[in-house]
Amino acid sequence: MVRHNNQLPDNLPQLQNLIKRDPDSYKDEFLQQYQHFLSTLEIFKFTPDEENKSLDELVTFIAQVAQCYPDECIQFPQLLVDLLKNHATTLIPAMRNSFCKALILLRNKNLIPALDLLELFFQLLRCPDKNLRTFLQNHIVTDIKNMNAKHKDMRLNSTLQNFMYSMLKDSNPKAAKMSVDIMIELYKKNIWNDAKTVNVIATVGCFSNVTKVMVASLKFFLGHDQEDANSSDEENDNEPDLKSAMMVNKVNKKTKKRQKQLESIKRQVVKASKKKSKAPAFNFSGIHLIHNPQGMAEGLFKQLQGSNERFEVKLMHLDVISRLIGIHELFLFGYYPYITRFIQPHQRQVTRILQFAAQASHELVPGDIIEPVLKTIANSFITERNASDVMAIGLNAVREICMRCPLAMGEDLLRDLAMYKGYKEKSVMMAARSLITLYREQLPALLHKKDRGRPTEAQAELRRKNYGEIIAHDTIPGAEALLDKAAEIDAGSDDDGDDSDNDGSWVDVSQSEDEGGNEDDDDEDEDDEDDDDEDEDDEEEEDASSDEDGAEEDSKSTKTNQSTTKTNGDVNIKILDKKQAAQELALTRIFTDEDFKRIDMANVKKTVTNARKRPLESEKTEFVKLDNIEMIFKKRKHDKAARLETVQAGRMDREKFGYKDGRKNENCSKTNREKRKRKNFVMMRHKARSKVKKSFKEKQLALRKHLLKQKKMK
Known part of the structure; x- marks a missing residue:
């Protein structure tokens, strides 16, 4: 072939x-x-x-x-x-x-x-x-x-x-x-x-x-965001479990295949840990790169008003427009009356509509424009004829709107909403208290005196801004903390390198050229002043030698006084107050990261009182989280004992839990196999030992024992 x-x-x-x-x-x-x-x-x-x-x-x-x-x-x-x-x-x-x-x-x-x-x-x-x-x-x-x-x-x-x-x-x-x-x-x-x-x-x-x-x-x-969260959940589900793999390899028989599988899982775990340790790469949000956000917002709003699309598509329009208004601080006054029509408790996806209303609020929008939205929420949601959850959602939405536009809230409406702080339902009570806490920081004057809480240093420095007003600072707020070593100790720092700061006080010194030559003439002409100065110097030396804390207290007291000027010969010493010293410090020194940490710590301490051990949390972000509006505090209806009673009551007429065989009589005897499972381990140890693979020496001993036994029997 x-x-x-x-x-x-x-x-x-x-x-x-x-x-x-x-x-x-x-x-x-x-x-x-x-x-x-x-x-x-x-x-x-x-x-x-x-x-x-x-x-x-x-x-x-x-x-x-x-x-x-x-x-x-x-x-x-x-x-x-x-x-x-x-x-x-x-x-x-x-x-x-x-x-x-x-x-x-x-x-x-x-x-x-x-x-x-x-x-x-x-x-x-x-x-x-x-x-x-x-x-x-x-x-x-x-x-x-x-x-x-x-x-x-x-x-x-x-x-x-x-x-x-x-x-x-x-x-x-x-x-x-x-x-x-x-x-x-x-x-x-x-x-x-x-x-x-x-x-x-x-x-x-x-x-x-x-x-x-x-x-x-x-x-x-x-x-x-939802797709990214789902993908991250899938990655976590697919991540190998090293601990269980090592346990399986330890218990089962040792083979080359299992060893290779374990090494492969180890490599995957190391790779996953490296991937997690890398800094996440975020895309720059596309909404920030739009050249004409005002024109786009107006065009989308016009398209929304004349469209016959599904309700979900309309929600997308409202969401994009609200983000454009909030991020770029646009003026689209027709948006607020339009969205007010959808703010009703029975409206589908009403929590998202409240979220859009909060996202479209910012400080440049006049309060008169957003105030009707707040009144609509108050009249439709925050009334006792509604359920407690509805009232809590309304209060949360009001808080999110006022966080971005505080001037939208009127004094009468705020005091009415603050009265819900003692409501019988915890969800409403907590939502009302969060609104009160917000205005304690923003505009405490709008609250009733009993709702303003214990005054803090930050509230004393707070000044109400009018619409469109910008407060310009001549220095970095909180820079006074760098003048004191006490602030450094409170911040948890042990740096002692600033020994030349004169305990935090700033001193301007001007000195003449012939300072040393005219000392005798000055002593003759100004005897009384010299005596007073000598007495002061003696007192300062005694205080410094006895206790350093006294010197720090003296320096603090001198800094709080008004600026004064002392003349000692031709030496002019000008003692500045705290504000002037902080301004001078900001102009003549480059602050480090540690300095800014100390300033932040001091600003946080201004918001804390003896009754409030931690600072208030009211962070304003770009986008409003839906959880902030839907967040409802609820009290558990039953404690553990009451829940256990309900569980036991449900088991009363139920069949016995466990394995069910085909026996008609429950009291009949069991098989030998079932009895063997309940035997004591000591009684079954010899059989368990026989399953283990014997060594060569153990085989020799067993064979010898068997042969001796056979020989005796003969």
Whole structure:
């Protein structure tokens, strides 16, 4: 029997292997196949809607070996591009996918320019083939990412961006949706994270006639916090458990396979720990990069008023507009009456609407504009005819709005809401007290005197600001803490390097040139003053030698006095008060990180009293967390004993928990196997020991014992 191993040129995989090994020897066979491809292609153009397996195989073959004959295949990529451009919608999906894969293979071998291929793929997004669109989207993102891996190719990026922006306005909704998805994906991967990309999504995507494109663009500005949280939860679930793996390896039989598995799990744990220890990379929020936020907010609000979209899409509009107003501090006065219509307890997603109202509040909005929103919340939510949870949510929403715009609250309304601090339900009581705590820091004068709490140093320094007023500080607030060593001790620092600060007091000294020559004349002319000065010097020396704390108290008392000037000969000493000394210190010294920590500690101490051992917490963030509005304090209805009683009552008529066998009589005897499970371990130890693998010595002893026993029996 004769075996025909060489089946060239019909066997294309074999020819492909031989060409990659020795291109020069098989050049003629390749040219023969290339001519066959050209002729088959001309025939295929007459019937592009039919499948041609021969053409499919030839395209794959030539794409695999094209790098071996670059001059002969110089027209091959363009032939495939023209074929896809002219017959993209009529080709069979399998043939179209095969041609696209061949072009990607040529792109990986740098036989076709990236720009030409990407432009073609963007046009192919119009094809009614979901699998192809997903495949092309992944390739486009990966290819652009690889091109910008080492350094960003600004010229190529700019050309691709301009082409993609035109695709956003394409008449085909699927192509437009895929284009905006690609842009968002590239922004999230820090490739196209510039202001140009963000503004095109803002101006074109958010105002698109295609609902899917508009929703995707709005979601881009809202972020994907929920998806990120879910992905992090999935990562935690997939993380290997090293402790259990080590325990399994310790108990089970030692094998090489189990040892390799344990080492692999150890490497995974080390890799996961390194990943966690890395600093998280945050994308710069796209909403900050918008060039015209006022125009975008007005356009979205106009689009919202005239749209007939679903309620979820309207909520997205309200959310984006509120974020634009809050972050960029915009003026859109028509937004507040519009959102007031939705503030009702029975309204769907009402807590989110309250969140939007809080996000759209800032200090530059006049209080008269936001005050109707507060009154609507008070009349609809904070009334005793509603449930306690509804009242608590209303009070929380009022607190979040007033945290960003304190002037929106009127004195009468605040005092009415403060009366709920003694309400019978804990959720309402805690929400009202949090509102009182906020205004103790912001505007304590609006509260009733009994609600202002124990006065603190920070409240004494607080001055009510009028609308639009900016308070300019001539020094860093809290810099007085650097003047005292006592503040340094309270901050927990043991630095004793500032010995030349004269206990925190600042002294200006001016001295004449002939200071030493005129001492006798000064003594003769000013006897009385010298006596007084000598007495003061003696007292200061006694105080310094007896106790250093007394000197510190003297320095504190001198700093609190008004600025005075003493003249001793030609030496002028000017003692400054605390405010002047702090201003002088800020002008003449560069503060370190330790100094700023000391200042922060002193500012925190100003808000603390003897009754309040920790500072008030009212941090204002960019976005309002929904948990801050939905946070409800509830008292447990039952203690542990009461809950145990209910549990025991539920077990009264229930069947006995445990294994149920098929015995009709519960008092009948058990099998030997069941009895063996309940036996004492000492009685079963000899059987458990027999299961353990014996050593050679133990086998010898057992055999010897057995032989001796057999010998005695004989």
